[in-house]
Amino acid sequence: MPGDVLNLVAGVLAARGGDEAVAAVIGARLPLLHRRATAFTAAHHAEVYGLVPGRPSPAAAWLHDRHGPGLDPLLLAALDGGQLLAVLREEPSGCAAFRVVHALLTGHDGLLGDPVATWRELAAGPGGAETASAFLGHLALFTGMRPVDRTSLDTEQVWWTAVLDAGLPPGALADAGYFAAALPDEVWLPLVRRRAVHSPAQKDAGRVAERAAAHPREPDALLLAVYVLTRPPPKARTTATSAATPAPCCKEPKPCPSPTARPRPRSCARH
Numbered sequence: 001m002p003g004d005v006l007n008l009v010a011g012v013l014a015a016r017g018g019d020e021a022v023a024a025v026i027g028a029r030l031p032l033l034h035r036r037a038t039a040f041t042a043a044h045h046a047e048v049y050g051l052v053p054g055r056p057s058p059a060a061a062w063l064h065d066r067h068g069p070g071l072d073p074l075l076l077a078a079l080d081g082g083q084l085l086a087v088l089r090e091e092p093s094g095c096a097a098f099r100v101v102h103a104l105l106t107g108h109d110g111l112l113g114d115p116v117a118t119w120r121e122l123a124a125g126p127g128g129a130e131t132a133s134a135f136l137g138h139l140a141l142f143t144g145m146r147p148v149d150r151t152s153l154d155t156e157q158v159w160w161t162a163v164l165d166a167g168l169p170p171g172a173l174a175d176a177g178y179f180a181a182a183l184p185d186e187v188w189l190p191l192v193r194r195r196a197v198h199s200p201a202q203k204d205a206g207r208v209a210e211r212a213a214a215h216p217r218e219p220d221a222l223l224l225a226v227y228v229l230t231r232p233p234p235k236a237r238t239t240a241t242s243a244a245t246p247a248p249c250c251k252e253p254k255p256c257p258s259p260t261a262r263p264r265p266r267s268c269a270r271h
Contacts, residue, residue: 001037009033010040013047020056027061034075041078051083053090063087063096073103077111085112085121092122092134101142104159107151115162119172129172136163137175144182157187164194173198180207189218 009026016022026033026048033041033048041048049059059079076084076099087096103111112118123132136159143156156179163173176195179188192208 001033001040006037006040010044013044017047017057018055020061023056023058023061024065026058027065030058030062031070031072031075033058034072034078049079051079051087053086060087063099064094066095071099071102073099073106073108073111076100076103077108081111081113085118088135089122089125089128089131092131093138097135097138098142101139102147104139104155105143105147105150105152109152109155109158115159116166119159119163119166119168123166123168123172129169130174132163132168132172133175136160136173137178140176140178140182144178156182157191160191160195164191164198168198170198177208180211185211185215189215 012022013026030048047057050057051060051063062075084096084100088100091097100111119132122135123129139156139159160176160179163176173195176192179192182188183191189212192212
């Protein structure tokens with residue numbers, strides 16, 4: 001990119017780096033800067049890629065822009081992992097979550113680090129169980145859509161197994177019911193049975209029960225049916241976790257009205 005243009009951007013960042021309008025303008029061009037001006041972005045890493053709560057930045061604007069540049073896993077990988085997790089804690093099924101799940105499904109398995117440790121980080125703090133559950137449900141719904149550019153074949157199995165192994169509090173797996181349409185039976189049945197033992201109340205329970213009933217000779221299916229039919233429905237989101245409500249581009253998954261209907265998150269960015 002021309003040096004005079006980069007000098008102008010540097011001057012604007014120095015003078016008005018925390019301005020929301022400036023962050024939005026630069027954020028819309030962040031993928032281009034990331035690819036064509038690597039020396040510049042490295043020299044201004046904190047101002048360009050920072051995700052500090054309450055402070056606008058080009059990276060934050062890009063993450064939350066539903067109409068902006070398309071999905072960019074390599075740009076996402078340039079962000080600070082701890083700061084990105086903090087964003088996911090605030091919006092576990094919003095635009096940032098959409099971009100993260102897409103990256104995980106397209107070969108960027110190490111984006112968030114160790115899955116078990118990531119789940120524990122997501123569940124830390126007030127409302128952590130519901131936050132983790134919301135992100136898990138977003139992953140389940142997105143994988144159920146079978147994106148055409150997917151390359152990682154076992155992402156949902158790895159991350160669902162990890163959340164079971166993370167020792168999270170009850171309720172952290174309530175949204176795993178949405179995996180009922182995303183995995184083959186031999187993978188789904190053992191995992192969903194473990195999930196039911198951990199968090200009996202679950203979303204999309206009708207679809208889960210319907211699928212389990214199709215395998216009357218499977219021990220996991222019989223145990224699952226008992227849990228689904230005898231446990232209470234999941235509790236509604238609490239006021240304390242209302243901050244995790246997703247941005248308008250990706251509505252939080254809601255319970256299905258019938259076993260044959262399933263909500264789908266709207267895409268946050270163009271493919």
